[in-house]
Amino acid sequence: MDPGFFCKYTVDENKRLGNLFWTDSISRFDYSCFGDVLAFDSTYKINAYQKPLVILVGTNHHHRTTVFGFGLLKDETLDTYTWLLETFLSAMNNKKPLSIITDCDKVIRQAIKKILPESTHRFCSWHVERNAQENVQDEQFIESFKDCMLNHMTPEEFEQQWMTLVEKFGLQDNDWVNKMYKKRDLWAESFLRGQFFAGMHSSQLCQSMNSYLNCFLQSRLKMFEFVRQIDKAVSWIRYNEAKDDFESSSIPVLSTHLERLEKHAVQIYTRNVFYMVRSEIQDETLLIVSGCANEVDRRVYTLTKFRNAHMRWIVVYWRKDHRIQCSCKGFETVGLPCSHSFSVMKAEHLLSIPDNLILRRWTKDAKDSKDLAVNSCQSPNDFIEMLRFAALTADCRKLCFYASKTSEGYRKAKMEIYQLTRRMEESSKIKGGSISSVGFSERRSSIVSDPARKPRTEIHN
Incomplete structure (x- = not known):
């Protein structure tokens, strides 16, 4: 049938x-x-x-x-x-x-x-x-290796951390370690970010x-x-x-400091995905706008994190259609707006999540x-x-x-x-x-x- x-x-x-x-x-x-x-x-x-x-x-x-x-x-x-x-x-x-x-x-x-x-x-x-x-039967190595694998770093930062890791544990001649390094684009987040x-x-x-x-x-x-x-x-x-x-x-109780954006998120996303988005909104409270450059048709924001000033993200906002793009590539990787994007939404007084940050596959209307x-x-x-x-x-x-x-x-x-x-x-x-x-x-x-x-x-x- x-x-x-x-x-x-x-x-x-x-x-x-x-x-x-x-x-x-x-x-x-x-x-x-x-x-x-x-x-x-x-x-x-x-x-x-x-x-x-x-x-x-x-x-x-x-x-x-x-x-x-x-x-x-x-x-x-x-x-x-x-x-x-x-x-x-x-x-x-x-x-x-x-x-x-x-x-x-x-x-x-x-x-x-x-x-x-x-x-x-x-x-x-x-x-x-x-x-x-x-x-490599060493628990300390495993923890450091997992950090290399899953941490959001630039490829250059990965290379530096990997060299430090190999030297620290004396694994320069380990066949498995050397083979995995050659295949790093298949398992390291640094090389897969944006996919x-x-x-x-x-x-x-x-x-x-x-x-x-x-x-x-x-x-x-x-x-x-x-x-x-x-x-x-x-x-x-x-x-x-x-x-x-x-x-x-059903609509859960709104609990973040960006209530209008949170309300929009709960209207469009399924319950489980909304919780993921709400977590990003909550993380926005730790971000600081350290710079904003006005260009012809857009503004370029520089963000840092409270008590982690060395961490920086560049977020571009296009005024005409409210598009937002972040250097963390969180949306390209997961399909959800990141905390840095929410920081720019707050700075621009937006009342809803821009269309370019809403991926249909996560919404209630996906099917x-x-x-x-x-x-x-x-x-x-x-x-x-x-x-x-x-x-x-x-x-x-x-x-x-x-x-x-x-x-x-x-x-x-x-x-x-x-x-x-x-x-x-x-x-x-x-x-x-x-x-x-x-x-x-x-x-x-x-x-x-x-x-x-x-x-x-x-x-x-």
Whole structure:
């Protein structure tokens, strides 16, 4: 019944399952909204066949895990990862992510270079830290290394701090340290700042998803039960998204010194993201405007921090359209206005956050289906149908969340859904679009049992 369900697999020379990838309409719709950052790893092998399970995830408008698809792989070779990425892009209408976060696996890196050369690839900071612990067993070094990895420094400051670090711990001849230095543009914040990662610096979403699946999976599950349990886990994640939508509809108590800007933020951002923005507003109290230069069409502010005068940021404000750009590159990296931008908003007496600092993917309207007709003009008809299905499913999830709160709500929603379904079914038949459940069953069984099918099979409907 899902017009956007997508599945593709391979079989080996013994006619056994090789690789398997699957996703559904909602995941494909979520990717169209939040597919700017992709994270995945293949360290999870809880199934009877010990096949690596790859969970491809991102972060939604509530800054929570959203699932884009799953892959069960026969091995972890370059050809297999290449197949996975090609299949994933095929399912997602060939939309490529801006950024990708993975573990430090060399083969994954090669596959990304081959299939997604324009995407910015980043090593998961958690995996990098774990490798550091294994190769340099010194807690003081680990803390200093983490500071080098995650601290917001200029590349020049990083180079100086790295040299000091290596000399302090006598690691000039350590092979792992030297190899990681050559790959510093893949893990050091100094070289990745300004690339959009939606606030992510590790594949912790995959790790949390793995832990989440432990509640549903057992190590000896056969394939059919395994996939069904994964589906239950995903359904629960989507229920929690409906809960987040519900909580975002209420207005928390305003508590900062920039009340008008805070009020605007709570109106446009989801609850979890608003808390992140509010933290930036609170941090603004420690900033001091140390200089302001008037130019033809803009003002250039210099900011310092209370009791940290050596820290400086340059923020440019364009008077005509109220655009703001900060040298910290916080907006380019996370997609949210930084504390320095709020300092300039205060200096300019702005009552709302400028449009150029509002990224739609963090707003309450991030999954608004009204834009589907515009966004999908150049898309194939089956992809448009999939988007409609997923958008309607998301809207119905909100309805079900509210209706399930009371017996009367449940009864009324049940009746309305039944009546509307009947009307839509009749309308579909009149227009010649009747759906055959028998045909679906026949397709499904042929996929499983027909040995004469080609090694690679793709199902769209």
